[in-house]
Every structure is written in C-alpha cells, then in structure tokens.
Amino acid sequence: MKKRHLQLIRLLNRGRRFTADELASETGASVRTIQRDMLTLEELGYPIRSVPGTGGGYEMLPNRLLPPLQLREQEAVALYLTLKWMEQIPDVPFGELRDSLSDWYVHELPHDLEIKISRLEKNILWLGNKIATPAPFTKDVFQAVERRQKIELTYATTKGSRTFTIAPCGMSLLDLKWYVYGLSDYGLRQYRIDRIEAMRLLDETFEADDLETLLKTSDERLGVTVRLELTPLGRRLLEDVLPDIKQRNEWNVPEAELPFLSRQLLAAGAEVEVVEPIELREMMRDYAGRLWEMYQ
Secondary structure, eight states, rough: OOOHHHHHHHTTTTTSSOOOHHHHHTTTTOOOHHHHHHHHHHHHOHHHHHOSSSSSSEOOOSSOOOOOOOOOHOOOOOOOOHHHHTTTTOOOTTHHHHHHHHHHHHHHHHHHHHHHHHHHHTTTOOOOOOOOOOOHHHHHHHHEEEEEEEEEEEETTTEEEEEEEEEEEEEEEETTEEEEEEEETTEEEOOOEEGGGEEEEEEEEOOOHHHHHHHHHHHSSSEEEEEEEEOOOHHHHHTTSSTTTTTTTTEEEOGGGGHHHHHHTTTTOOOOOOEEOHHHHHHHHHHHHHHHHHHH
C-alpha cells in the first residue's frame, strides 16, 4: 500500500464526503490518479462508496477498516499480549470480538514471529481470581455511555430491588467487576453492573463533563479526616482500599462513604485502629460487637 493510499484512508475516516478534486488537492495527485486509488482501495476491502452528481464524491461506509499499524517486533509482541490479557476480563463490552481478535492478529504476523509468540505464550500465565459474577448488561451500558443516553435501571440493593434513572457518564473495571458511574438527583454514584437486574435505554440524551473531571470534582467535595494507626501487615491488607497507604496515615473521606469504609477496615482486624473521626470508631465498635455476639 502506497503512502498516498494511507493518506486517503485517513481523510475518508474523518466521516465526511470528499470530492475527487478535494482529495487531489490534499494529496498533490491528479484527479485521475485519485480515481484509480479509490478502485484500488475498494479491491483491498475498504468499504468506499462513490456518490455521482452534484454534491457527490467519495465516503467511507460504517464498520470501515482502519489503516494497518507499522510495528517493530517488540511492539507486535506487546500488542498481542495485551489482546490476550483482554481475554481474561469477563463481559468485555465488545462481546465475541474478545475471543477471536488475538488469534486473528497473530496469524497476520510473519511466520517466524508467530512461532516466537506461540512459544512465549506458554511461559506467561494469567493468574488471579477468575471467578466473577456474570454482568450481562455490560455491552448495553457501554452503548449508553457511548451514545450519551439516559438509562432506566432495576438494581439489586441491600434493601431489595429498586428502579431509577441515571445518566451513565462512564465505566470502570475493578477486581474483574464492571462499574457504571451515573448522574442523578443524588449526584454522581457508582453501580456494579452485575447487580443490574433489568435495563432500558431511554430516548433522552444528556450532556456532562468527562468521567475523569467528574471524579476529580467529586473527590473535592467536603469530607471528614480519617486518621488510622496501621501495622505493616495492616498497610499491606488495605493497600487496595486507601491510596498511598505506604506513606500516609490520614485521608479525606466523604462522610457518606464512612459505613462502607468501616466494613473494609474491619477485614484487617487488629492490624488497624481508627484514631478519628469518632463516628468511624463507633461504627467499628458496633460491627465488632455484633461479631462478638455472633460467635459467643
């Protein structure tokens, strides 16, 4: 494929229609050359449509092919391993593509590199907790996030099923569990997708900041200072719970999150002591008392 062909593909991938004159001007080629290039690209499998007449031109149809990547050998291996890692993630929004993409990719590589990757793959294992609750609505949530459309959820809470509407601003993956972040009258909230019992995509769209900005703003809301005394083992047990736990003893935590935090701290047992706030100490004392009564 010529350099000019790649330039033409990038232009058509902008999602608009170009006349032959416009493409010729952009590439420095003649109109006749552009017309031959379009036929060549069609033969290569690119879904290019030619629209005749006034206002016509060339455009790329949906589900288009993207330009090939020019990769060095180490980059090709790194990309393959990334694709294989994706196969370990449950309920990837792109569905069945996950299971075939790495195989398709490796078979397009030179034979010697394919053999090298096949040998290397047997020496790299993807370990960890592979038991994850199915989250069948992940793909639907992804489409709602992509289209910026509100959704109606029936969600399993600790007090039973509840139905409400959110504006899905983004998603995250944590410990093999998918979460959706939704805006509602209660502000920004995080919901586990495997706890969604039913979902309906609404016709209403929404406008919102990107998820990174929303989370940063949410983190800046007023909270309470949580100060802990931790043993070295306690820091290790809670390293996935509190940020920078190796260097810090204090964190600013939204008050509404204290009950959830107390349950996480309880898992570290006597390796952590809550110094303040008093409300969190009382929660810990209450949970410990209930456990004591349960196991007497």
